[in-house]
Amino acid sequence: MGSAAGLGDVRRSVLIQRPLVGRAIPARQLLSSDAWEDVAGARLSRARGDARRHTTRVRILRILFPVLGVAVLAVMAGLIVLFNVLTSLGIGNVMLTTEGLVMDRPELSGHDGDRSYKVSAERAIQRITDPRIIDLETITAEIVMGEGERAAITANRGTYNNGAETLLLKDGIKLDWSGDYDAEFSSVEVDLKTGEVRTSDPLVVRSTQGDISAGKFTYDQDNGVVRFTDGIKMTLRPGATRMGAVDTEN
């Protein structure tokens, strides 16, 4: 077939060459018999149906695709925002539950100058209502204050406020301070920025040579002031020397 064939020739040749697998239609029979009219008619109506369905489909898709695109974009943006909030939290795997976004073994950390803190937990639940508030379970926190001053805190439950960078711990809190003291609180609030620790519930601080129990406690790290208030009892064991430090008696 030359390339200059008219439209008719092209349509006829297309029909003849249609690859009917296993059933060849002789070109002569297609062209001459009245079967042509009903075959063509049926095909015509089917084609018209196809066309109509096609146009409606196109019309739907013309609306659907942009909307779909925008939706996907929104979801992607949302996830990115969510994840960069979460990445600062160093999240293991994340599940969405009714309580909020549950994260497994998250780690939060931050530092400024020589002071740094690292808080890790078994589980963290980020509240849907306020993503800055994260409830934590079985928490271990480590605060380095510089020059050998370190506090290691463990607690069963707590709340980390990402905005104010405070950590409120409750229930079964143990605090070990540079290996010299250890303290038991029923609740304690740690300001991770300034390193201030405070509680308004009774506490006990123990060390080899003495214990203090008090109603309230605040430790202001910046100007190095520890205040026990609301009634204190202190026992000093002068005889008990510190591990290693010899008590030179003159």
Place this chain on the structure above:
Amino acid sequence: QTFSNAFAGFGDNDKEPIQIEAQELQVEDKTNSATFSGDVLVSQGETRMKTQKLRVFYDGKADGGVQQRIMRLEANGRVYISSKDQTATGDEASFDMTRKIMVMTGQQVVLSQGPNVVVGNKLTINLETGKADLEAPRSGRVKVLIQPNSLNGQGTGTGN
């Protein structure tokens, strides 16, 4: 010298634990001091001290232990010290732990042992020997009241 060395070793006795009760305690790393305030009661063995405010100065060298070398104690506000049968009351008292000297001052420093009473306004006690010197620089006169037979009833009457 009629008073026993009841005060000997006060604050320097390493055997018995010291109990301190107060309303508040503030520890300041910067000045290496700890201030107890609000009805402070310090007790060690048979020795008691009551005061409104007690500042403890320790030397910062020793590392973070709760009880480093205590260098000086300053108590003020109705200071009352009692040990065995002796009591001393005054307005302020300061204990110099390195020289083991306690100086109590006040309008009326009263040192009593049993029924005997001595009044002045400056009492200095050597914590090691228990020797007590009472002076009255302000009024110039020390008042001493000794019950006649109270001394011979005393086994350890004279200090060393």
